Amino acid sequence: MKTIAWIGLGFMGNPMSKHMLSAGYIVKGVDIDLAAREGAAKNGVEICATVAEACKGVDAVFTMLPTGAEVKEVLTGPNGVFATIDPNTVVIDCSTIGIENARAVHASAKKACRIFAEAPVSGGTEGAIDASLTFMIGCEDPHVARVKELLAPMGGYIAHAGGPEAGQAAKVVNNLIMGVCVAVNCEATALAERLGLNLKEFFEIATRSTADNWTFRVWNPGVGVVASAPASKGYKAGFKTWLLAKDLSLAMDAGREVGATIATAEAAYAILKNHIDNGGADMDATSLVLSLKDAAEKIVPQKATA
């Protein structure tokens, strides 16, 4: 039986590692958070105290961590993954870390003679739970087949976006669109409420009209509009506000690197940052609608002057 290590057992890592167990892999897991460890242990993950312990003798290592900082620490640190694994072990990072961090990790892997692929995902916790994630692989051609085979139990569409950095480039561009959609869906919902629209009826209208988008349909910001959406569960994440802001900042970084203008990302980032400062960091990103509604209530409507 093949054994893998899974580092980062949060909202995404928990259901993803569960699919690997169902596919017949032995899974050794690590997380710094007790609740995450307990949740994964219930699924059958063998919890290890350290990354080095989890990685000893495994066929593959997966990371699903918040940002590039944790991924670099876990993969390239002195007792990290690259220092511990056998040369034939495949390391796959599924986190969203951006192009620059991916470049740094590929360079460290090359220096340590390790096999590394980035494979960021799209599809949200919903896609992680029902194993329909879209994977965007960035790695050298000879490793693609092995990486695709390892991702198969969790994926609906597994794409080789290109060589090193291409997976993160695809993810950054995807989440530029997604992040701006979440922000505008929240603005539109706050406006629709103030205009006295019935949000459930507006959902029926918009999803049959030109405003339709995936985040509006699946992560609708209106309470009770979509029963399975975070908004109908007290805005509990889902996808945390600070992680979405991170993704938009990665798009802004990418834009700066190649001289592209992405003003909508900057605007969406600014309102998300304001919501984070209001205490919304760990709530679902669609809770942005709460800050927008608060702000609207503080503004006295201006009467038009003749």
Ligand code: NAD
């Ligand atoms: P999360 O915060 O729920 O999970 C991250 C886990 O990593 C946490 O359990 C945390 O305790 C653990 N962790 C942090 N530092 C660690 C360390 N040094 N060692 C071991 N464990 C550590 O986040 P998530 O929603 O699962 O997102 C994970 C990644 O996936 C992020 O990069 C995010 O941007 C991306 N992503 C999330 C979604 C989503 O809908 N939630 C969708 C696509 C991509």
